[in-house]
Amino acid sequence: MSFKEELVRQASLVDKALNEYLPPAGSYPSVIHEAMRYSVFAGGKRLRPALVLASAKAVGGDEKKVLPAACAIELLHTYSLVHDDLPAMDNDDLRRGRPTSHKVYGEAIAVLVGDALLTLAFGLLAGLPQTGPLGTGGVVHVITEVAEAAGTAGLIGGQVVDILSAEKLVDKQTLKYIHSCKTGALYRASVRVGAMISGASPEQLNKLTVYAENLGLAFQIVDDILDIEGDEQKLGKPVGSDIKNQKATYPALHGLSGAKEMARQAAEQATGALYHFGSEADFLRGLIYFVLQRDN
Amino acid sequence: MSFKEELVRQASLVDKALNEYLPPAGSYPSVIHEAMRYSVFAGGKRLRPALVLASAKAVGGDEKKVLPAACAIELLHTYSLVHDDLPAMDNDDLRRGRPTSHKVYGEAIAVLVGDALLTLAFGLLAGLPQTGPLGTGGVVHVITEVAEAAGTAGLIGGQVVDILSAEKLVDKQTLKYIHSCKTGALYRASVRVGAMISGASPEQLNKLTVYAENLGLAFQIVDDILDIEGDEQKLGKPVGSDIKNQKATYPALHGLSGAKEMARQAAEQATGALYHFGSEADFLRGLIYFVLQRDN
Numbered sequence: 001m002s003f004k005e006e007l008v009r010q011a012s013l014v015d016k017a018l019n020e021y022l023p024p025a026g027s028y029p030s031v032i033h034e035a036m037r038y039s040v041f042a043g044g045k046r047l048r049p050a051l052v053l054a055s056a057k058a059v060g061g062d063e064k065k066v067l068p069a070a071c072a073i074e075l076l077h078t079y080s081l082v083h084d085d086l087p088a089m090d091n092d093d094l095r096r097g098r099p100t101s102h103k104v105y106g107e108a109i110a111v112l113v114g115d116a117l118l119t120l121a122f123g124l125l126a127g128l129p130q131t132g133p134l135g136t137g138g139v140v141h142v143i144t145e146v147a148e149a150a151g152t153a154g155l156i157g158g159q160v161v162d163i164l165s166a167e168k169l170v171d172k173q174t175l176k177y178i179h180s181c182k183t184g185a186l187y188r189a190s191v192r193v194g195a196m197i198s199g200a201s202p203e204q205l206n207k208l209t210v211y212a213e214n215l216g217l218a219f220q221i222v223d224d225i226l227d228i229e230g231d232e233q234k235l236g237k238p239v240g241s242d243i244k245n246q247k248a249t250y251p252a253l254h255g256l257s258g259a260k261e262m263a264r265q266a267a268e269q270a271t272g273a274l275y276h277f278g279s280e281a282d283f284l285r286g287l288i289y290f291v292l293q294r295d296n
Numbered sequence: 297m298s299f300k301e302e303l304v305r306q307a308s309l310v311d312k313a314l315n316e317y318l319p320p321a322g323s324y325p326s327v328i329h330e331a332m333r334y335s336v337f338a339g340g341k342r343l344r345p346a347l348v349l350a351s352a353k354a355v356g357g358d359e360k361k362v363l364p365a366a367c368a369i370e371l372l373h374t375y376s377l378v379h380d381d382l383p384a385m386d387n388d389d390l391r392r393g394r395p396t397s398h399k400v401y402g403e404a405i406a407v408l409v410g411d412a413l414l415t416l417a418f419g420l421l422a423g424l425p426q427t428g429p430l431g432t433g434g435v436v437h438v439i440t441e442v443a444e445a446a447g448t449a450g451l452i453g454g455q456v457v458d459i460l461s462a463e464k465l466v467d468k469q470t471l472k473y474i475h476s477c478k479t480g481a482l483y484r485a486s487v488r489v490g491a492m493i494s495g496a497s498p499e500q501l502n503k504l505t506v507y508a509e510n511l512g513l514a515f516q517i518v519d520d521i522l523d524i525e526g527d528e529q530k531l532g533k534p535v536g537s538d539i540k541n542q543k544a545t546y547p548a549l550h551g552l553s554g555a556k557e558m559a560r561q562a563a564e565q566a567t568g569a570l571y572h573f574g575s576e577a578d579f580l581r582g583l584i585y586f587v588l589q590r591d592n
Binding site for chain 2: 119122159161163
């Protein structure tokens with residue numbers, strides 16, 4: 001199976017599970033359940049859940065066992081997008097070519113959609129199988145890991161600093177903080193929970209963590225580059241908004257070629273971290289090139 | 297120790313623990329940690345955490361063991377207030393006589409404060425002691441219970457229906473749904489997790505659940521009555537806003553004396569549910585009268 005076929009297979013596995021885990025669109029009060037599904041099934045690439053499944057596989061684990069965790073991470077990612085898009089935050093009307101949640105359902109419901117996805121994510125994690133290498137203690141450990149990644153030392157902290165930095169020229173260190181929190185924390189948590197649930201050794205866990213941090217960094221730099229060099233139609237959103245909004249980005253602080261070199265180096269670090277893994281980690285390797293070469 | 301002294305003792309225990317569990321106000325990025333503390337230490341009565349501690353005591357448990365759960369429930373309650381006060385929701389400028397979070401820190405930070413408190417709540421639950429009657433399986437069970445109470449079948453569902461019902465004349469059944477979700481779900485979860493962690497029997501758990509549901513109902517009815525008959529100075533907010541906003545309330549749908557009779561009946565049900573408990577449940581009994589007679 002090619003890398004792309006495997007990515008499609010994983011995404012469809014995750015979509016099927018998400019469809020099962022999310023309350024039915026018709027269940028009372030239906031507007032919130034409809035709105036949750038609208039944002040979850042909005043054509044996301046499912047990269048984070050793919051990381052959960054693939055890191056489980058890389059350490060010899062069973063992807064079915066980590067599926068609730070993969071879905072939980074995707075719900076967290078979706079919640080953060082819904083709240084980030086709010087008028088009080090980034091005020092975005094479009095996401096992946098479709099109107100954002102608050103444009104369709106109104107601001108109040110959009111706030112509650114984010115809250116509900118965040119809450120459901122923890123509910124799913126608590127439903128992880130309590131058998132296997134880590135047992136119930138492991139489930140609790142996984143929940144702690146995710147709560148930290150999603151909290152003010154992770155996802156939320158990154159968004160706070162991002163908001164405070166709006167229209168300011170931030171330094172390289174602040175930019176690094178924003179992205180290691182906003183993107184890095186969930187990438188990191190994805191590989192770590194996938195590996196933890198599958199009984200990874202501390203050594204494997206460390207290597208996968210280095211892999212994820214560098215993959216997240218490469219992803220973010222490419223994101224910034226696409227906002228300059230990307231194709232609006234493929235991206236499903238207008239380009240040039242970062243420059244228009246005077247947003248601190250890797251190209252803005254390091255130059256376009258400097259940013260490209262940084263992405264290349266991060267990809268190299270990510271590849272190096274997988275050195276001692278066998279062919280079970282080939283999908284993780286493929287993901288590095290996918291992230292570097294993506295056009296949307 | 298009188299009931300009021302015991303309530304003060306519990307509140308101070310909870311406040312001390314919350315102070316420990318919340319990130320220090322100065323830790324980076326400080327605005328979010330300051331803002332979290334601003335809303336958590338806003339003079340709340342700490343009734344929900346008191347319920348957690350007291351239900352543990354009622355079944356012979358140790359209040360220290362349930363303290364993280366008590367704090368988690370208070371964080372959930374605070375998150376829901378911060379988000380409910382947002383301009384897109386109830387648009388409230390004052391809460392307990394102080395400016396609401398978004399008035400002080402802006403809307404973006406207020407959204408993130410709610411998100412952060414919700415996330416931290418689950419982090420705290422994952423930190424519950426994994427020893428005792430329920431073990432680690434119990435911790436996972438507790439997290440499931442809380443995620444359900446806080447989700448779209450609980451807290452969030454109630455808020456959704458409340459918003460959809462704004463300026464509409466809802467029927468008695470809808471009013472009951474809104475409050476059994478918005479107030480009832482967390483009251484219910486409070487006694488249940490306190491009792492579960494302390495190794496309550498299924499019989500005890502059922503009785504305490506009936507107690508909490510009726511206590512929550514009485515609390516809500518009294519809330520509605522205070523908006524008509526209350527003293528603005530003691531309440532720390534203007535009265536009459538429900539009538540002005542044509543809000544569906546118990547007095548509006550059942551008449552003022554009908555609502556008072558309902559509160560009395562709920563209190564009687566709550567008292568009856570504690571019949572087989574000994575003096576260890578005296579605080580829970582006292583809480584019924586406290587809720588009925590409160591003036592703020």
